[in-house]
Amino acid sequence: MPDVRVGDVSLHVTVVGEGEPLILLHGFTGSGAQWAPQVEAFAGRFRTIAVDLLGHGQSDAPADPERYRMERCVADLRTLVDALGVERACWLGYSMGARVALAFALAHPGCVRALVLEGVAPGIEDPFLRRQRIADDEALAGRIERAGVERFVDDWMQQPLFASQARLGKAFLAAARAARCANSAVGLANALRAMGTGAQAPLWGQLSTLAPPTLLVVGEEDMKFRAIAETMALRTPRARIAIIPQAGHAAHLENARTFNAGVLRFLTEESFGTTRTGSARPQSRESPQQ
Numbered sequence: 001m002p003d004v005r006v007g008d009v010s011l012h013v014t015v016v017g018e019g020e021p022l023i024l025l026h027g028f029t030g031s032g033a034q035w036a037p038q039v040e041a042f043a044g045r046f047r048t049i050a051v052d053l054l055g056h057g058q059s060d061a062p063a064d065p066e067r068y069r070m071e072r073c074v075a076d077l078r079t080l081v082d083a084l085g086v087e088r089a090c091w092l093g094y095s096m097g098a099r100v101a102l103a104f105a106l107a108h109p110g111c112v113r114a115l116v117l118e119g120v121a122p123g124i125e126d127p128f129l130r131r132q133r134i135a136d137d138e139a140l141a142g143r144i145e146r147a148g149v150e151r152f153v154d155d156w157m158q159q160p161l162f163a164s165q166a167r168l169g170k171a172f173l174a175a176a177r178a179a180r181c182a183n184s185a186v187g188l189a190n191a192l193r194a195m196g197t198g199a200q201a202p203l204w205g206q207l208s209t210l211a212p213p214t215l216l217v218v219g220e221e222d223m224k225f226r227a228i229a230e231t232m233a234l235r236t237p238r239a240r241i242a243i244i245p246q247a248g249h250a251a252h253l254e255n256a257r258t259f260n261a262g263v264l265r266f267l268t269e270e271s272f273g274t275t276r277t278g279s280a281r282p283q284s285r286e287s288p289q290q
Contacts, residue, residue: 003058004083006076009067012058013080014050017043020113021089022267023081024050025097027119027250029153029180029188031057038092038252041260045268049084051077053097055187063186068194070201074104081111090267092116094252096195099123102203102210109211116263118217119225119249122232123202133198141189149188153180164221164248207235214239215266219247219254242266 003010014032016039024035032050039048052059054068054076062068077100081089090113093101098120105112124130144152157165157177165173193199214236216229220243233239242262244251252259 004080006079006083009054009060009062009076011054011060011076011080012052013084014039014048015084016048016050017046019046021081021084021086022046022048023077023086023089023091023101024048025053025091025093025100026050026056027095027097028191029056029156029183030094030097031179031183033057033179034176034253037256038260038263041256042264042267045264046090049081049086049089051080053100053191055191056183059187061184061187062190065190065193068190070100070103070195070199073100073195074107077104078108078111087111088113090114090116092118092263093120094118095120095249096191099197099200099203100195103200105212105214106203106206106210112212114267115210115212115214116217116266117214118252118259119219119222120216120232121197121225121228122204122207123200124198125202125204130198130202133196137192137196137198141192144185144189144192149183149185150181152185152188153177161222161224161249164219164254165250167246167254204235207232208237210236210238212238213266215263216241217251217259217263218243219249219251220245221248222251225249 003012022042024032024038026032026034031052035050039050042048054073055061088111091101091105098117101115102117102120102122105115124133216232216239218226218229229241233241244255244259247254
């Protein structure tokens, strides 16, 4: 079932494996295909369902920015999992996809057994900073429409947030660039306008009600999101933090082996009844090369 009709749009999904369902949600400019290392690692135990979010990959890219709003996205995903016969699943999201997974878990806690959020930010609480971010994202959206996706992607990936991905090598980066550039200008621009961190209603105040056990995953070199994860863990009753060594923002790509092992261990635990907050790292800070 590569495409699922969800109301007035179609979402592309890739389903691999058998077992308990695991929903995979990618980041901005990505697609479900970027979860290939995780699908390979998890498909032996899980029915992996990698979704192309609206405006990305092979999913539809409507012209109306309002169609991309977070609440619409959450409603689409609820319809999607129903269509796939999924009543309760584990959810794994990266960056924008992690914000979507968090919003879904808060809206439909009974549908989420466990939650893995990589590089997540629950929105912006300060009204001034939020307005500023909305204006910045609108400017970026206009740049995509004027200059095209390729030029935007090249500029976007020059951010310090993504500098650590250089460790992945030229061949990987070239393939990743080609995949990002395959997205439509309309889809990326509207996703920024309606699903950006500023456009999204902040979720900080709801973290105390987050029901599923939650793993907050951050790369060791991603200092901004490490600080966010530490604050989130203090506000979230059933959260713990996993810090992935030798990785920046995209830990699932930069150190896939360690990321996969930690996530798989979390998702296959016999019991999630114990509340634990803190760092869960397979390797020590002092000797990350071991």
